[in-house]
Amino acid sequence: xxxxxxxxxxxxxxxxxxxxxxxxxxxxxxxxxxxxxxxxxxxxxxxxxxxxxxxxxxxxxxxxxxxxxxxxxxxxxxxxxxxxxxxxxxxxxxxxxxxxxxxxxxxxxxxxxxxxxxxxxxxxxxxxxxxxxxxxxxxxxxxxxxxxxxxxxxxxxxxxxxxxxxxxxxxxxxxxxxxxxxxxxxxxxxxxxxxxxxxxxxxxxxxxxxxxxxxxxxxxxxxxxxxxxxxxxxxxxxxxxxxxxxxxxxxxxxxxxxxxxxxxxxxxxxxxxxxxxxxxxxxxxxxxxxxxxxxxxxxxxxxxxxxxxxxxxxxxxxxxxxxxxxxxxxxxxxxxxxxxxxxxxxxxxxxxxx
Amino acid sequence: xxxxxxxxxxxxxxxxxxxxxxxxxxxxxxxxxxxxxxxxxxxxxxxxxxxxxxxxxxxxxxxxxxxxxxxxxxxxxxxxxxxxxxxxxxxxxxxxxxxxxxxxxxxxxxxxxxxxxxxxxxxxxxxxxxxxxxxxxxxxxxxxxxxxxxxxxxxxxxxxxxxxxxxxxxxxxxxxxxxxxxxxxxxxxxxxxxxxxxxxxxxxxxxxxxxxxxxxxxxxxxxxxxxxxxxxxxxxxxxxxxxxxxxxxxxxxxxxxxxxxxxxxxxxxxxxxxxxxxxxxxxxxxxxxxxxxxxxxxxxxxxxxxxxxxxxxxxxxxxxxxxxxxxxxxxxxxxxxxxxxxxxxxxxxxxxxxxxxxxxxxxxxxxxxxxxxxxxxxxxxxxxxx
Numbered sequence: 001x002x003x004x005x006x007x008x009x010x011x012x013x014x015x016x017x018x019x020x021x022x023x024x025x026x027x028x029x030x031x032x033x034x035x036x037x038x039x040x041x042x043x044x045x046x047x048x049x050x051x052x053x054x055x056x057x058x059x060x061x062x063x064x065x066x067x068x069x070x071x072x073x074x075x076x077x078x079x080x081x082x083x084x085x086x087x088x089x090x091x092x093x094x095x096x097x098x099x100x101x102x103x104x105x106x107x108x109x110x111x112x113x114x115x116x117x118x119x120x121x122x123x124x125x126x127x128x129x130x131x132x133x134x135x136x137x138x139x140x141x142x143x144x145x146x147x148x149x150x151x152x153x154x155x156x157x158x159x160x161x162x163x164x165x166x167x168x169x170x171x172x173x174x175x176x177x178x179x180x181x182x183x184x185x186x187x188x189x190x191x192x193x194x195x196x197x198x199x200x201x202x203x204x205x206x207x208x209x210x211x212x213x214x215x216x217x218x219x220x221x222x223x224x225x226x227x228x229x230x231x232x233x234x235x236x237x238x239x240x241x242x243x244x245x246x247x248x249x250x251x252x253x254x255x256x257x258x259x260x261x262x263x264x265x266x267x268x269x270x271x272x273x274x275x276x277x278x279x280x281x282x283x284x285x286x287x288x289x290x291x292x293x294x295x296x297x298x299x300x301x302x303x304x305x306x307x308x309x310x311x312x313x314x315x316x317x318x319x320x321x322x323x324x325x326x327x328x329x330x331x332x333x334x335x336x337x338x339x340x341x342x343x344x345x346x347x348x349x350x351x352x353x354x
Numbered sequence: 355x356x357x358x359x360x361x362x363x364x365x366x367x368x369x370x371x372x373x374x375x376x377x378x379x380x381x382x383x384x385x386x387x388x389x390x391x392x393x394x395x396x397x398x399x400x401x402x403x404x405x406x407x408x409x410x411x412x413x414x415x416x417x418x419x420x421x422x423x424x425x426x427x428x429x430x431x432x433x434x435x436x437x438x439x440x441x442x443x444x445x446x447x448x449x450x451x452x453x454x455x456x457x458x459x460x461x462x463x464x465x466x467x468x469x470x471x472x473x474x475x476x477x478x479x480x481x482x483x484x485x486x487x488x489x490x491x492x493x494x495x496x497x498x499x500x501x502x503x504x505x506x507x508x509x510x511x512x513x514x515x516x517x518x519x520x521x522x523x524x525x526x527x528x529x530x531x532x533x534x535x536x537x538x539x540x541x542x543x544x545x546x547x548x549x550x551x552x553x554x555x556x557x558x559x560x561x562x563x564x565x566x567x568x569x570x571x572x573x574x575x576x577x578x579x580x581x582x583x584x585x586x587x588x589x590x591x592x593x594x595x596x597x598x599x600x601x602x603x604x605x606x607x608x609x610x611x612x613x614x615x616x617x618x619x620x621x622x623x624x625x626x627x628x629x630x631x632x633x634x635x636x637x638x639x640x641x642x643x644x645x646x647x648x649x650x651x652x653x654x655x656x657x658x659x660x661x662x663x664x665x666x667x668x669x670x671x672x673x674x675x676x677x678x679x680x681x682x683x684x685x686x687x688x689x690x691x692x693x694x695x696x697x698x699x700x701x702x703x704x705x706x707x708x709x710x711x712x713x714x715x716x717x718x719x720x721x722x723x724x725x726x727x728x729x730x731x732x733x734x735x736x737x738x739x740x
Contacts, residue, residue: 049578149666163667193427193605195664198649202663202732220579223651227658246655264583265653266612268635274590275583275612281548282578 010037010077011214012061012099012182017074019053019060028285030056030069032238035311036216038182038231043208043215045229045246047222047261051282053238054218058184061216062101063091079181097127100175104187106167110159116143117155120174127178142173146203165196169203176207186218201227222265226250234258237283237293240311244318254320254328256298292323300324302335307342310350319351381567381599382416382439382486387448388462389431389438393672406672408434410623411448413703418566421593421600423614423631425607425646429668430620432603436569439601440486441479453566455482484514487560491572493552497544503530503555504540510563529558532595533588550581554588561592569601574609586613607650611635616709619643622671622679625703629710639712641686644725662725663732677701678715685728686716 019031031053038044048054060071063083076083078099083091103109111119120139124130130138136155143151146169159167168188175183185204189197201224208215217228225232226246233243234255242255253259263276280297283289289296291306298305304323311319314326323331323342333345388411395403408431416422426432437443439450441457449459457479459472474482487510490496497506507526508516516522527537533554544552553573560568570589574582590613592598604610610617617634619627619642627640638644648662664683669675675682681696693716701713 049580165667193668194607194649195427195645196667197651198661199663201651202661221651222579222653226653226655227651229655250653250655261579262653264580266583266586266608267653268608268611268647268650272612274587277583277587278580279584281550281581 009040011040011079012036012038012216013075013077014057014061015075015077017057017060017076018072019056019065019069020072021069023068023286026286029238029288030285031060034074034235034238034240036233036240036243038214038216040181041208041212041214042230043217043228045225045232046216046218046235047220047225047232048235049220049282051237051285052235054235055186057235058101058186058216058218061184062095062099063088064095093127096123096175096180097178098180099182099184100178100180101184101186102168102171102175102188104190106164106171106191107159109171110167112159115156115158116162116170120155120170120177123174124177138177139173142177143170145176145207146170146173147199148173165192165199168192168196168200172200172203172207176211176213179211180213182214182216184216184218187220188217189224190219190221197224204228222261234261237285237288239293239321240319241294241321242319248315248318252315252318254314254318254324254326255294255322256300256324257294258320260297260299292321302331304331304333304335304337304342307339307346310346312349313351379417380415381418381453382601383449383451384415384435384439385413385449385451386462387412387435387438387450388446389434389443390446404672406670407623407674408671409438410674412620412623412625414618414625414628416567416599416601417615418599419593419597420615421602421613423610423617424601424603424620425605425610425617426620427605427646427668429622429671431623431671432620433571435620436488436571436601436603440488440569442488452482452486457482480514484510484563485565486567486569487563487565488569488571489553489556489560489573492576493549493556494544494576496556497552497559499544502541502543503535506544506555507558507562510559514563525562526558529562532561532592533558548581549577550584553577553585557585557588557592561596564596566597567599567601569603571603572605573602575604575606582609589613607647619646622668622674624679624713626680626713627711628703629712630708633708633710637710639706639710639717639720640680640714641684641720642680644720644728645683645685648725648729660729661732662728678713685731686714686719686724688731689724689727690716690719 014034014036017031017034021028021030034057046054059065061076065071071084117136117139120142121135124135124138140151140155143154148154148166148169189200192200219225229246232246232249233240236257242249242253242258249258253262260278264278266275278297283293292309295301295305309321309323311321314320325332333341387409389409390405390407392402393404393406394400412435424432438445445458445460447460447462450457455474455478456472457474461469461471504523504526507529508522511522511525526540530537535551535554574585577585593600602610602613611631614631617631618625619640621642627634627643634643638647645662645664662685666683669682677697677699678701681687687696695715701715703711703713705711706717
């Protein structure tokens with residue numbers, strides 16, 4: 001932890017991103033004011049439970065949000081260009097070239113009627129001016145880089161002929177065939193068995209080192225996050241609730257939700273009669289509580305929590321969206337300040353860019 | 355304690371202590387259970403051209419009041435094993451006994467002396483079924499969307515003769531409160547509940563007949579992290595309250611460690627290790643268990659460890675490797691210079707003392723140094739390029 005956050009240029013900087021879905025039942029604010037930064041060559045783990053908006057954040061960065069969804073506001077700056085303002089054809093050059101994405105279920109992301117080789121070669125020739133032959137050679141080379149035995153033969157096979165772990169390798173080979181600066185991996189190992197997961201994680205680490213690419217790793221598995229990430233952002237109900245470097249988040253979590261998550265998972269080698277629980281369920285996105293979104297499940301909930309807490313720095317580089325004082329004690333304002341007081345405090349405390 | 359369990363014939367009850375525990379303690383006894391799924395093929399797709407050996411000769415006992423965890427990767431046969439024990443799937447051969455009642459006893463092909471298959475009759479089976487229930491993985495798929503919570507939970511008691519409506523409703527309400535669901539939700543339908551609540555309905559449904567034995571098949575793997583711990587605590591509480599016996603099937607090793615008293619590890623249709631939970635996690639005695647434990651990423655960035663990376667995928671259960679089924683991926687065999695015994699002789703579950711059983715010829719060779727060497731030789735990219 002010798003580096004301080006912000007001292008390096010960010011490769012990707014998302015500011016105040018809002019992606020909303022106008023559904024028949026009402027407006028779902030799937031992503032509501034998310035800010036992230038990913039440093040070049042580093043891995044950012046984005047953690048959260050289903051429905052917290054982590055995948056929608058990734059799709060927004062890739063500009064793959066479909067109706068009724070819409071990026072309502074915010075900025076996404078990548079390598080100095082604002083992705084939101086980019087015309088679609090220029091975005092297409094970024095997508096799959098500078099930023100690649102892999103998904104959870106490789107079977108649904110691969111085209112069943114093309115061979116694996118063809119699909120990788122397509123990505124290669126889309127982004128570089130090479131002959132068909134050279135593109136196919138590159139595809140075979142990529143397959144061997146991701147550890148697929150007999151890559152020449154595998155390149156001629158269709159996705160259904162491969163196992164789940166192999167398909168995920170094909171996805172990774174495709175994503176990396178254009179040497180992206182950023183890889184967005186959305187639950188890349190969730191559908192895999194643990195011995196295969198270990199293979200894929202090791203592979204991602206080796207390729208990260210070799211190519212110097214940054215990774216945005218989206219997962220609900222705190223083990224995978226601890227294993228892979230330099231930085232961690234925790235999301236809850238469409239907002240970032242805590243962010244810092246990985247060591248700080250795991251050792252000195254500030255937000256009650258992060259602390260609850262860390263306490264509730266069973267760990268190997270740790271005997272406990274009972275697991276800590278987070279009471280209740282994730283709020284309905286159509287009917288979010290006023291103020292802090294976590295207050296109904298929070299063991300520390302107080303009257304002040306009826307006002308939306310600011311995302312503020314608790315220690316340098318460590319932000320948390322909670323009214324509790326930075327040391328975890330009672331809030332400085334007292335437990336029940338007036339709404340106006342709380343609002344004014346929130347304004348001054350908020351860090352615009354974690 | 356014998357190394358190889360001989361299948362018991364009906365006339366001679368299993369010898370006491372056959373699985374290392376006293377007879378009186380045993381609630382469920384599984385003996386040499388085999389389940390093959392035929393692969394159809396040929397011109398009309400009616401001839402049998404092979405078989406998927408989902409469960410291939412598994413024996414163990416579950417003691418009354420214990421939670422026996424069963425871990426393994428997808429396709430290892432753990433779910434099939436659970437279903438065959440409950441007779442939700444017909445066995446190919448083997449014997450299962452529940453609380454002294456033989457559910458079935460089917461001789462293996464070519465077994466000598468020849469004998470008839472024995473099945474518990476319809477009436478007897480109905481009685482046994484009251485005593486054994488199952489909680490499924492997917493709370494979205496396992497509840498009939500057209501039945502209300504009251505009907506779902508009350509269905510078992512109705513089938514088993516509790517015809518009085520008032521009595522049944524009282525029972526359902528009692529069950530709902532036991533699983534921490536609101537009693538007033540008795541008339542609601544599954545879609546009105548969250549995943550965690552639905553799993554509670556599934557548990558209430560299993561409990562409604564006051565069974566002794568519950569097979570929990572991946573009961574928390576479809577749930578979010580914060581909900582998992584709620585359901586695990588509930589299962590623990592219910593076990594203590596109602597004296598339940600669990601066969602807890604899961605792939606998450608940390609979850610299994612938390613809930614189980616003993617743990618069995620399956621690989622390709624075989625039980626490769628069986629031991630007390632503390633022993634198996636502290637001193638795994640099968641190279642597959644060692645690799646499995648090593649592969650789990652721990653939620654602690656200070657403990658990023660090097661792991662044993664197994665080569666390749668699980669082989670197909672339709673055509674399992676000869677000898678030891680794990681030999682194609684085994685790191686210990688590599689270290690020992692690929693002894694021939696691994697490919698020619700199928701290891702049987704044998705006792706290492708203190709209740710730990712392993713199906714490896716070379717368990718004694720597993721040491722801290724051996725594991726370190728295996729970790730060191732795990733290449734970052736598992737398979738050689740071109």
